[in-house]
Amino acid sequence: MKCQSSGQWSIPRAECAVSGPENNKAPNKILLSSSSVAENSPSGTVVGKLSTIDEDEGQKHSYKMTDSAGNLFDLDNTTSIVIAIGHLDYESQLRHIIRLTSTDDGSTPLSVTQDLVIYVTNVNEPPG
Secondary structure, three states: OEEEEOOOOOOOOEEEEOOOHHHOOOOOEEEEOOOEEEOOOOOOEEEEEEEEEOOOOOOOEEEEEEEOOOOOEEEEOOOOEEEEOOOOOOOOOOEEEEEEEEEEOOOOOOEEEEEEEEEEEOOOOOOO
16 A cells, blocks of 8 residues: 655645555456458468557456457467468458457456457459
C-alpha cells in the first residue's frame, strides 16, 4: 500500500492506492495489427502481431489459438504473430474467424478469449 499525505495541517487527508496480486485485473481485449491477408499467400505468411489491452501496466501476455479456422492459421508463440498456413482463396471464402486466449502473467493469471476476423483479399489471377 502506498499513501501520500496532502501536506496540509488543517485537514489531514491521505490518498492510498492498493497494489499487489489481489488487484490483478483480467485483460480486456485482444488486438491484431492487421486483419487481412492476400489469397494464395504461401504458408508462413505473416497476418499480424497480437497485443492485449490490460489495465495492469507492465504485464506480459501469452497467447493460445483455440480455433484456427480449419487449420488455415497458426500462432508463433515466441513472437505473438499470427501466420497463414493453409490455402486461402478469396473466391471461396472472404473471411475467416480465429479464436484466441490471452493470459496475463499476474500472480493469479487471468485471461480473455476472443474471436478475431481475418479477411482474405483478392489477387488478380490469370484465367485458367
